[in-house]
Amino acid sequence: METDIRALGDVVKGHQLLSQSLPSRGSETTKLLKQLNDLRWHSLFYICNDLWIGPSRDYLEDTKVSSKKVSRKAMAESLLSWRKHDISEAARFVWPHFTMKERSNPIAPWAPPLNLGSSGDVQYNRLTAQDREAAMKELAGEMNYQSAIRVGHVHRFLCQPLDDQDKLEKSLETATVDALKYVCLDINRIPLRPVSGNTTKAMLIEQLIHWVRFPNHITVTN
Numbered sequence: 001m002e003t004d005i006r007a008l009g010d011v012v013k014g015h016q017l018l019s020q021s022l023p024s025r026g027s028e029t030t031k032l033l034k035q036l037n038d039l040r041w042h043s044l045f046y047i048c049n050d051l052w053i054g055p056s057r058d059y060l061e062d063t064k065v066s067s068k069k070v071s072r073k074a075m076a077e078s079l080l081s082w083r084k085h086d087i088s089e090a091a092r093f094v095w096p097h098f099t100m101k102e103r104s105n106p107i108a109p110w111a112p113p114l115n116l117g118s119s120g121d122v123q124y125n126r127l128t129a130q131d132r133e134a135a136m137k138e139l140a141g142e143m144n145y146q147s148a149i150r151v152g153h154v155h156r157f158l159c160q161p162l163d164d165q166d167k168l169e170k171s172l173e174t175a176t177v178d179a180l181k182y183v184c185l186d187i188n189r190i191p192l193r194p195v196s197g198n199t200t201k202a203m204l205i206e207q208l209i210h211w212v213r214f215p216n217h218i219t220v221t222n
Contacts, residue, residue: 010043015095016193018047018083022090029080036076044075052103053078092123092192122210125190136185143178150179154208158183162212172205180204187211 017036023029036044048055055070055078088099096108127135140148157171172180181199184190184207191203 004042007040007042007046010039011046014039014043014047014079018079019093019095019098021092022084032083033076033080036079037072039072039076041072041075044072044079045070048075048078051079051082051106053082094125094192122206123192124207125192126188127185127190132185132188136182139178139182139185143182147176147178147182150175151182154179154183158208158212165209165213168212169205169209172208173201177201177204180208183208 014036017032020032023032047053053075055074086101086103088101096106099105143151154172154175157168160168162168177199180201181204184204187208189207189211191199191207193199
């Protein structure tokens with residue numbers, strides 16, 4: 001699977017799906033199960049194996065495992081059960097920083113240390129000073145003239161008194177995604193990565209709004 005970029009991409013997508021908030025309604029559970037079932041067989045098998053989940057005991061002593069013995073549906077159902085019953089987190093978390101209920105937590109030397117902040121009920125990633133500086137420099141180099149101008153506009157919007165949140169949101173919507181990203185980097189509030197992998201304008205605006213609303217209520221988890 002090392003050379004299968006799509007399969008590796010589905011592993012990442014599977015991690016993102018499993019690290020979303022626990023489904024609270026039947027329709028959400030059904031949707032999550034379908035999304036997991038849509039992942040490639042090799043990707044599902046990799047995730048199950050990594051989590052020590054055996055959807056079928058028939059293959060445990062086999063040196064080779066085929067899709068005839070372990071179906072995507074069985075693996076998707078096992079992963080959904082793991083998300084619902086085997087870990088403590090009900091809210092969204094950053095993979096692989098979850099807490100097992102009955103087993104020891106996984107050891108993942110490759111994973112960067114967890115560095116989350118929160119204000120109100122919104123979480124965000126915090127970068128190290130070095131990573132933040134590098135990201136801002138890279139984005140500035142790729143930014144077009146309009147986005148560069150909009151960065152100043154966003155700064156001005158955020159410095160105004162928050163008398164009307166709807167008005168502030170509409171003002172921020174006039175900025176480009178790159179301008180909003182740059183300001184989020186500047187204040188070190190990076191939205192948690194969504195399943196789609198694409199950080200949207202709405203997610204960036206949400207972070208900026210909360211930065212204005214809760215300037216003195218910031219907690220950090222290391």
